[in-house]
Amino acid sequence: xxxxxxxxxxxxxxxxxxxxxxxxxxxxxxxxxxxxxxxxxxxxxxxxxxxxxxxxxxxxxxxxxxxxxxxxxxxxxxxxxxxxxxxxxxxxxxxxxx
Amino acid sequence: xxxxxxxxxxxxxxxxxxxxxxxxxxxxxxxxxxxxxxxxxxxxxxxxxxxxxxxxxxxxxxxxxxxxxxxxxxxxxxxxxxxxxxxxxxxxxxxxxxxxxxxxxxxxxxxxxxxxxxxxxxxxxxxxxxxxxxxxxxxxxxxxxxxxxxxxxxxxxxxxxxxxxxxxxxxxxxxxxxxxxxxxxxxxxxxxxxxxxxxxxxxxxxxxxxxxxxxxxxxxxxxxxxxxxxxxxxxxxxxxxxxxxxxxxxxxxxxxxxxxxxxxxxxxxxxxxxxxxxxxxxxxxxxxxxxxxxxxxxxxxxxxxxxxxxxxxxxxxxxxxxxxxxxxxxxxxxxxxxxxxxxxxxxxxxxxxxxxxxxxxxxxxxxxxxxxxxxxxxxxxxxxxxxxxxxxxxxxxxxxxxxxxxxxxxxxxxxxxxxxxxxxxxxxxxxxxxxxxxxxxxxxxxxxxxxxxxxxxxxxxxxxxxxxxxxxxxxxxxxxxxxxxxxxxxxxxxxxxxxxxxxxxxxxxxxx
Numbered sequence: 001x002x003x004x005x006x007x008x009x010x011x012x013x014x015x016x017x018x019x020x021x022x023x024x025x026x027x028x029x030x031x032x033x034x035x036x037x038x039x040x041x042x043x044x045x046x047x048x049x050x051x052x053x054x055x056x057x058x059x060x061x062x063x064x065x066x067x068x069x070x071x072x073x074x075x076x077x078x079x080x081x082x083x084x085x086x087x088x089x090x091x092x093x094x095x096x097x098x
Numbered sequence: 099x100x101x102x103x104x105x106x107x108x109x110x111x112x113x114x115x116x117x118x119x120x121x122x123x124x125x126x127x128x129x130x131x132x133x134x135x136x137x138x139x140x141x142x143x144x145x146x147x148x149x150x151x152x153x154x155x156x157x158x159x160x161x162x163x164x165x166x167x168x169x170x171x172x173x174x175x176x177x178x179x180x181x182x183x184x185x186x187x188x189x190x191x192x193x194x195x196x197x198x199x200x201x202x203x204x205x206x207x208x209x210x211x212x213x214x215x216x217x218x219x220x221x222x223x224x225x226x227x228x229x230x231x232x233x234x235x236x237x238x239x240x241x242x243x244x245x246x247x248x249x250x251x252x253x254x255x256x257x258x259x260x261x262x263x264x265x266x267x268x269x270x271x272x273x274x275x276x277x278x279x280x281x282x283x284x285x286x287x288x289x290x291x292x293x294x295x296x297x298x299x300x301x302x303x304x305x306x307x308x309x310x311x312x313x314x315x316x317x318x319x320x321x322x323x324x325x326x327x328x329x330x331x332x333x334x335x336x337x338x339x340x341x342x343x344x345x346x347x348x349x350x351x352x353x354x355x356x357x358x359x360x361x362x363x364x365x366x367x368x369x370x371x372x373x374x375x376x377x378x379x380x381x382x383x384x385x386x387x388x389x390x391x392x393x394x395x396x397x398x399x400x401x402x403x404x405x406x407x408x409x410x411x412x413x414x415x416x417x418x419x420x421x422x423x424x425x426x427x428x429x430x431x432x433x434x435x436x437x438x439x440x441x442x443x444x445x446x447x448x449x450x451x452x453x454x455x456x457x458x459x460x461x462x463x464x465x466x467x468x469x470x471x472x473x474x475x476x477x478x479x480x481x482x483x484x485x486x487x488x489x490x491x492x493x494x495x496x497x498x499x500x501x502x503x504x505x506x507x508x509x510x511x512x513x514x515x516x517x518x519x520x521x522x523x524x525x526x527x528x529x530x531x532x533x534x535x536x537x538x539x540x541x542x543x544x545x546x547x548x549x550x551x552x553x554x555x556x557x558x559x560x561x562x563x564x565x566x567x568x569x570x571x572x573x574x575x576x577x578x579x580x581x582x583x584x585x586x587x588x589x590x591x592x593x594x595x596x597x598x599x600x601x602x603x604x605x606x607x608x609x610x
Contacts, residue, residue, distance in 0.1 A: 012468045017451040018455045019455070032472070034526075036469075041409065042409055042416060042482070042485045043485040046491070050488040052491065053491040056490075056494070057569055079204065080203050080205075080435065082437035
């Protein structure tokens with residue numbers, strides 16, 4: 001497995017929507033390289049014949065009655081939003097103006 | 099009985115005194131609020147609480163007293179106060195998850211466990227400190243300052259639930275709720291000399307617990323005695339249609355198991371891989387003493403091997419960050435929490451998100467989000483996340499094989515006692531190793547309990563003993579735990595917390 005470098009971290013930070021300063025990228029790359037190195041043995045632990053477990057206690061087809069349950073009111077849903085208008089979340093521009 | 103003696107009682111004793119009319123709930127809640135005011139704040143305060151819920155707690159207490167006086171039939175724990183880990187959402191009290199990004203945020207709904215606490219009429223004393231989004235083993239990653247260990251204020255109280263464990267250890271609350279993803283209830287219990295239980299995955303609803311790693315997270319009880327945790331798990335457990343991973347089992351028979359009082363004929367397995375090298379000498383010594391006590395009480399002690407536990411920590415640090423990176427995507431500066439605008443350049447949603455998350459998340463949260471994003475990215479998914487999920491299967495098989503031979507498993511809870519604040523803060527890997535003995539239970543979904551096993555010879559600090567049982571067999575933990583607790587307390591001449599140093603009041607310091 002490839003080691004993780006500063007460019008990787010910059011790309012990942014962009015994917016994860018976290019702005020990072022140059023210092024932060026350097027520090028994070030060093031720390032993550034150590035952590036990734038320590039977990040890489042995991043890929044050798046299990047053979048192809050071992051099935052993956054996604055949940056500790058598998059449950060299937062968890063259904064409920066198809067009726068309207070308790071839902072938040074518009075005011076409740078908007079109560080913690082940084083900005084709202086006309087009963088909706090208000091966000092900055094979606095697209096950059098060209 | 100003085101207020102000081104009252105707050106040192108167990109929750110079960112408090113409940114009995116309330117039922118007998120010897121004390122009122124208002125007196126009981128006020129005694130705890132006074133204790134919080136005396137020891138929690140200021141430079142050298144415990145800092146277990148992020149929010150103290152004075153008004154509501156006293157109102158609920160007064161209501162319980164009035165109902166009791168009117169002869170109403172009440173829940174056994176009605177009027178007994180409780181502290182809530184600030185990862186669990188509550189109406190009427192802020193929920194921060196220990197993060198700047200949620201500073202001052204008020205949840206528009208209650209978690210299911212909070213609804214159950216309200217239904218039992220237990221006054222909520224407030225919200226307790228934690229590592230940001232429950233990511234850490236020392237509470238030092240809280241955006242609101244670390245909690246201090248009541249045994250030594252220069253040491254960590256464990257994490258992530260250091261606030262809940264310290265509150266209970268410092269007699270600021272008889273009971274608390276915690277959450278445990280890789281040991282966040284049990285490791286703080288171990289290093290503060292208290293009891294904590296991670297129930298079977300699904301035994302307690304996760305609805306309203308701010309998710310870190312959904313397939314590992316579990317809410318559970320924190321207390322000073324095994325019986326108290328059993329009583330609390332009975333309150334919060336049971337099926338919840340709002341959590342699709344919730345089990346349909348009833349949460350009954352736990353207190354009865356704690357009261358059973360014998361382990362004769364039970365088979366208890368020492369996990370070969372979870373003691374010895376890497377474990378502090380004093381931890382090993384106390385662990386061996388507990389084995390002798392259980393043997394003396396008629397249990398059969400055998401050794402079992404769980405060879406794949408060696409991969410658990412590595413697999414955990416792939417699965418947990420992967421799920422966390424996905425769960426924390428919702429903190430985008432749009433629907434709740436803080437919004438930070440970029441200082442320059444165009445003001446687009448993408449850039450606002452980047453600035454908001456940069457300012458709102460601490461280092462450890464960013465580290466785990468980036469690590470999780472890496473483990474889930476194309477080209478690495480199979481090697482990392484996929485492999486880790488296979489390890490999970492191997493760990494489950496190890497547990498299954500072990501539980502064919504024994505009724506419960508036993509190990510030290512934490513390889514070390516409480517370390518100094520700051521000691522491991524700059525070394526993420528050293529911090530992660532604290533959870534080496536607690537992580538396997540989360541990976542397999544089995545229940546685990548920690549109880550105090552005495553003090554380490556070399557530093558006089560508490561050592562935790564961990565018990566593990568098969569999924570859905572939480573009652574076995576309470577049965578064995580209560581027996582071991584009574585044998586140990588007979589040796590010590592009382593609860594372990596009697597040996598903790600008295601905390602000086604910081605109230606005067608704060609007033610200066």
